[in-house]
Amino acid sequence: MLDTSRRFAYTEEHEMFRDTVRKVFAQHLEPNLDDHEEKGIVPREVWKAVGEAGLLCPTVSEEYGGLGLDFGYCAIVGEEMSYLGSAAGFTLQNDITANYFERLGSEEQKQKYLPGMISGDVITAIAMTEPGAGSDLQGIRTTAIEDGNHLVINGSKTYITNGQNADVVIVVAKTDPSQGAKGTSLVLVDAGTPGFERGRNLDKIGQHSADTSELFFNDCRVPKTNILGSEGRGFIHLMEELPQERLGIAVAAQAGAQRAFDEAVKFTKDRKAFGKTVFEFQNTKFSLADLKADLQVGWAHLDWALLRHFKKELTTDEASAAKLWHTELQWKACDVALQLHGGAGYMNEYAIARLWRDARVTRIFGGTNEIMKEVISRSI
Known part of the structure; x- marks a missing residue:
């Protein structure tokens, strides 16, 4: 617990x-x-x-x-x-x-x-990422072109969380491709709309219980009233939501790191080698001590960031720094914990194997950690 x-x-x-x-x-x-x-x-x-x-x-x-x-x-x-x-x-x-x-x-x-x-x-999904556009959302190619009182959507999206289950998808599309980012809008597409098809449930390294899909739009017609927010301000709307999205990733990463640590403590105190528990070896104790110190700092920082966000004061660069730091800690904790499990850590029957697999993507989604550093650097 x-x-x-x-x-x-x-x-x-x-x-x-x-x-x-x-x-x-x-x-x-x-x-x-x-x-x-x-x-x-x-x-x-x-x-x-x-x-x-x-x-x-x-x-x-x-x-x-x-x-x-x-x-x-x-x-x-x-x-x-x-x-x-x-x-x-x-x-x-x-x-x-x-x-x-x-x-x-x-x-x-x-x-x-x-x-x-x-x-x-x-159940909802938001379709940003495309085969040729990930962290750089300005590069999206999906279009939603006006045709009378409707928009005609063409394009494809990938790595979409809740893609198989979703009843409605917020699609990031260019309503005016000539305007670049300024021509981006958010458009709602309901499941069952003609021209909207789901691809396969993608086969991922981890996070297997999350349905993650390809989505395809082929002359998919929706009413213009399906625009969410203001037409042409989709990119701005996305940027406005980034602090909360990235803070949410940091929250989950910190909890995942703590679980990995707890699993390692439990395993090493129970498993014996050379006549004593694995925990009694200096390397084990020092590795866990290092993680415990990081976790202490992490929880204090996370609570600071949450309180900032409750007051609507958390900035984009602060949230990006939180996403960067906590996901890096999660990976470190999961990798160290798996190592301390020895061969057992490579077995799927142990919780650490799932925690390790699931942690790898957190440094990628929500904007890669390399992009987080770029965002943070702009505030310096």
Whole structure:
């Protein structure tokens, strides 16, 4: 269990919510982790159960069926899910798409989607990445060209989280290709729209329980009213949401690092070699001491960043630094912990193997860590 006794970002109400999260995950997520990994997807009934318990989109206002809470409640879901070792797409809906809909959506769009997103009946995705455009979103080629009262979408997206399950996708497309980034808009495409097809559920190194897909748009027609936010301001809308997205990644990374450390401590204190426990060797103790010091710093920094974000003061470069630092720590912790498991760490029956596999991508998604350094450098 994740120890939160020394945290300072959360209130008593937050911790009461955490207890609920743990109970719901213990019932609906933990017993089915291996099944979700094997099938490559989290079933919709699990989304429903999590939604019914109030764990989806807790920041959305009560007007649309939400709880109207602060981002700390989303962060708790992310921490507990990462510590558990699940890659379910709940955090994408909580941390990213819910904010897009509530902040940018028309009243009609909010009424259509938000109640279902909260209940788990509506699963969302956001389609940014393309085969030729990843961290550099200005390079996207998907177009949504005006045709009367409609937009005609053509292009493809890849590595899209919740791609198989999604009922609605926020598609990043060029509505005016001649304007470059200034011609980018966010367009809603519902599942079942003619011309919209899902590709395969991609075969990934890790995070197997997260359905991650290719999406294809071939003369896909949607009403112009499906634009989310302002036409031509899609790139700006994306940039406005980056601090919360990257903070959410940092939150999950820190919890994943802690779980890896805890697994290593448990294993080395139990496993014996040369007549004593593996923990008793100086190399083991010093390796774990180094990680413990990093984790102490990490939790303090994470709480600082959360409190900054609660007050809407966390800057893009600060959030990028958090994403960079905590994901690098996650990889270090997982790799050291696997090494301390010896050959057992390479066996999928041990939790550390999954934690190690799942950690590798966190330095890539949400903007690669190399891009994080570029963003941070601009503030110097």
